[in-house]
Amino acid sequence: MTPHSRQSLLVVLMLVLVCSLGWASKRQAVIQQRSSESYALPKQYRQIHNGIMVFCYHRVLRNSWSTQAIRHLSNNSQLHQFNVPTDQFAYQMAYLHDHHIAVISASTMTKMIAHHQPIHGKYVVLSFDDIDRTVVDNAIPVMIKYRLPFTTFIITGNTGDYREGSQMATWSEINRAKRQAGNLMTLGLHTHDMHYLNAQGHPVFTEPHMMPRFRRDFAKSRHELIQHTGVHATSFAYPYGASTTQTNKYLAHQKLGWVATLDAGVVTSQTSLNETPRLIINQESWPSVRNWLTH
Known part of the structure; x- marks a missing residue:
């Protein structure tokens, strides 16, 4: 040979x-x-006619041939369950705009609930976890186009890092996006450096002995956000959507307007915003979301 x-x-x-x-x-x-577990809206919430659905996005990847090839070769959840391709994301934002869905800011939601204001009709709040480069490059321009308010939850100790197959946005990129989006964009916290799992596959901060570190980490994340952006955060999102009784009690005393989980559901006038339900938006959940919004 x-x-x-x-x-x-x-x-x-x-x-x-x-x-x-x-x-x-x-x-x-x-x-x-x-x-x-299914990502679709649970059945017990589908008949609620007055409420606020909080969308949760993670990755908005360009639907290029290379991305499609990698998706076929990898089972990384960041490419599948936690990704909405750019064309689908643009369609979803256009759908909200064209169907005159009331997309409100998180601050408006907190005021409605805090004032015990009856909720009439259906509303949407948009949120993004981690804020990686795909959100800055592919999602924010679309929301600016349609003038849709949104909240981005930042892992303050991981900005600019490459993690879980994604490139996190740098502080300069976050600040540039904030200048471009103006009041449409709200910055929230997603821990400083506790967004990872332990050896058993559970969020590390849920371990009972980690509570002192969680308090220090929260204080650090709040300080870092102020230092780099001048913003005093009034919202926090639990990594992986998990929480404990201890963390809930602690955050309830931190002057936050709302604390985001990943417990699927709809916000009503009876919802505690210290444990705000959100729905992960992906190919599986979108049909149930669309159906709820228009029926």
């Missing part, structure tokens, strides 16, 4: 290996998705 033939054979074998790994990863992703 000639050197050229050996090289060609090696390339073919590598391609076969990559395709096999890709097929196995995609199959595993499908199995995981089928066995995981």
Whole structure:
């Protein structure tokens, strides 16, 4: 066998290996998705006719051929459950605009609930966790176009870092986005450096002995946000949507307008905003969201 033939054979074998790994990863992703909890709006909330649905986005990746190829080769949740491709995101924002859905700011929501104001009709609040580059580059321009208010929750100790397959926005990129969006954009907290899981796969801050560190981390995140942006945060989002009785009690005394979870549901006049439900928006949840908004 000639050197050229050996090289060609090696390339073919590598391609076969990559395709096999890709097929196995995609199959595993499908199995995981089928066995995981549904992202659709739970049935008990579908008949609520007066309430506020809080959307939660993470990644808004460009729907390029390279992204599609990587999605087929990887079961990374940031590419699947926690990603809405740019074309779908643009469609969703246009849908809210064209159907005259009342998209309100989080501050308006907190005032409505704090004043025990009866909620008549259906409203939407938009939020983004982590604020990576895809949010800055692909999502915020769309919301500026339609003049839609939104909240971004920042991991203050991870700005500019590469984590979980995503490039987090830098402080300069966040500040530039804030200048462009103006009052449409509200900055919130997502911990300073406690957005990771322990060896058992649970959010590290939910461990009982971590409460002192959680308090220090929260104070650090609030300080960092003020130092880098001049903004005093009035909202906090739990990483992975988890919370504990201890963290709830602590945050209830931190002069926050609302604390975001990932417990799917609809905000009503009876909801405690110290445990605000949100719905992860993705391909699976959107049909139930759209149906709730228009019926």
